[in-house]
Amino acid sequence: MKHAPIRREAVSDQLYALLRDRILDGSLPAGTALTAERDLAAEFGVNRHAVREAVKRLQQARLVEVSHGGRTLVLDWRRTAGLDLAVGIAEAGTGPALPDLARDALEMRACIGADAARLCAARCSRRTAADVVEAAGRYALAGPDLTELGAADVAWWRLIVEGSGNLAYLLAFNTLVGGTLAVADVPIDLRTAELLDVEAHVRLAAHIAAREPEAAERLARELLSRSVPATRRTAGR
Structure with a gap:
């Protein structure tokens, strides 16, 4: 034709x-x-x-x-x-977009974030652990505006991923938060449950500072996974 x-x-x-x-x-x-x-x-x-x-x-x-x-x-x-x-x-933004690309990216984010938290708790320096705790404290003061919380959340997670010492995770993190994957286009209000749980952010920072990798991994996965069901419901509308 x-x-x-x-x-x-x-x-x-x-x-x-x-x-x-x-x-x-x-x-x-x-x-x-x-x-x-x-x-x-x-x-x-x-x-x-x-x-x-x-x-x-x-x-x-x-x-x-x-x-x-x-x-x-x-x-x-x-x-x-x-x-x-x-x-x-x-x-x-054209062509046959992969099914549920935003959901898939958020699922990848949860997996990478959980393991990065585990590695950070096991590997990071005392200075980095202190920075993670301090950033969690700043995060607690950032709300309740979701856009402000979102920016503070990215800065906090960057410290954790850098503290993991895993370069592949860091490069993937840059892709996920840099606007080059569909996760960056997920409306901020769909991440409300994750972003407003300040207490979980503070506890996760404490696990990292206390060198508790398994606890850090579990809590990080739970926290980051909260945005995935919301995205799945939206995709199914």
Whole structure:
């Protein structure tokens, strides 16, 4: 089927998004060959350089690979793609968004936060533990405005994640709070139960300062998981 030519600005980016969406929605199934470069250029009314750039991005995202025979084959993205794929979908705001991406990101946040709290209690320096306790005290004074509490919550959790000594967790945290995943778009009022539980924040800080990793992990998971059911209910409306 012939398509209308796509807009001329950022042509390779647009073509990448279109092909990515076809792979994600199954229009281009795993194991099939990607349409030939010249045919893609003709279909979308673009030059072959734009096609090559788009295919290069698909390769970088591990959505396709070039076989030994020279064909570009579609990969099973659920087995090959990384977190950057979810980030790209969230940033684009178009195409077949992954089901319940905000919920999935919040679930990941709860898992990472719980283990980061455990590691922080086991590993962090006395100075960091004192900073976590002090930040919890500031958090207690930040409410009841949810936006103000949200900013204080991010600053407090950053101390905990940094104190965990796990670089992968820190980079994931930056992605989750930096506006590049759907979790950043969750309305702040859906996190009310989590943010208004000041007492839990203070207790978690105390567990970290007392070097109680198991207790810190349990409480962190309980606290962070409170936002997930609210997001699930919203997604199901």
